[in-house]
Each structure stands twice: as structure tokens, then as C-alpha cells.
Amino acid sequence: MIGTYIIIFIGVVLVGSGLFTVKQQTISVIxxxxxxxxxxxxxxxxxxxxxxxxxxxxxxxxQQLDVIVExxxxxxxxxxxxxxxxF
Numbered sequence: 001m002i003g004t005y006i007i008i009f010i011g012v013v014l015v016g017s018g019l020f021t022v023k024q025q026t027i028s029v030i031x032x033x034x035x036x037x038x039x040x041x042x043x044x045x046x047x048x049x050x051x052x053x054x055x056x057x058x059x060x061x062x063q064q065l066d067v068i069v070e071x072x073x074x075x076x077x078x079x080x081x082x083x084x085x086x087f
Contacts, residue, residue: 017049022057031055062086 021044022028028040032052039058047054067083 014049018047020045020047020054025060026057027060028057029055 020028022040022042024042026042028045030037030040030047030052032048036055037052063086065085065087067085069081069083071079071081073079
């Protein structure tokens with residue numbers, strides 16, 4: 001009787017540790033034994049416990065970098081230019 005409860009408990013723990021969620025606008029990178037296995041899209045996902053691990057999460061949002069350049073040519077004028085780079 002106690003053996004049955006232990007087996008059920010271990011099964012619940014393994015299934016619970018195999019489930020993970022991926023948030024919107026991100027993807028998760030899955031590794032199996034340290035090698036790239038796959039990428040997972042947003043939502044509730046399943047991985048093999050102990051064998052697979054979530055190596056990282058990558059944001060799919062558009063990121064913007066603002067660059068301000070100040071230059072002073074020979075005419076003694078100061079030019080300030082602002083660039084926006086999206087990646």
C-alpha cells in the first residue's frame with residue numbers, strides 16, 4: 001500500500017518537473033545532455049526530466065539602440081546626430 005503511494009508520488013514529481021511555460025514573445029532553447037535539441041514556442045511545453053534542460057530564453061521583441069554622435073569639423077561648428085538602430 002505504501003509502495004503504491006511512493007510510486008504515484010514519484011510519477012507526479014517527474015511529470016511536474018517535466019512541464020514548463022514559455023512566455024509570449026520569447027522562445028526557449030532546450031539542450032539534451034549539453035547539446036542543442038530544439039527551440040520551444042510560447043505556451044505550456046514538456047521536456048524529459050533530468051535529461052533535457054532549458055538552456056536559455058531568447059526575447060523576440062524588437063530592440064532599439066539610440067546612438068548620439070558628436071562631431072566637430074574644421075569650421076568650428078558642433079554637429080550632434082542621433083541615430084536609431086533596430087535589431
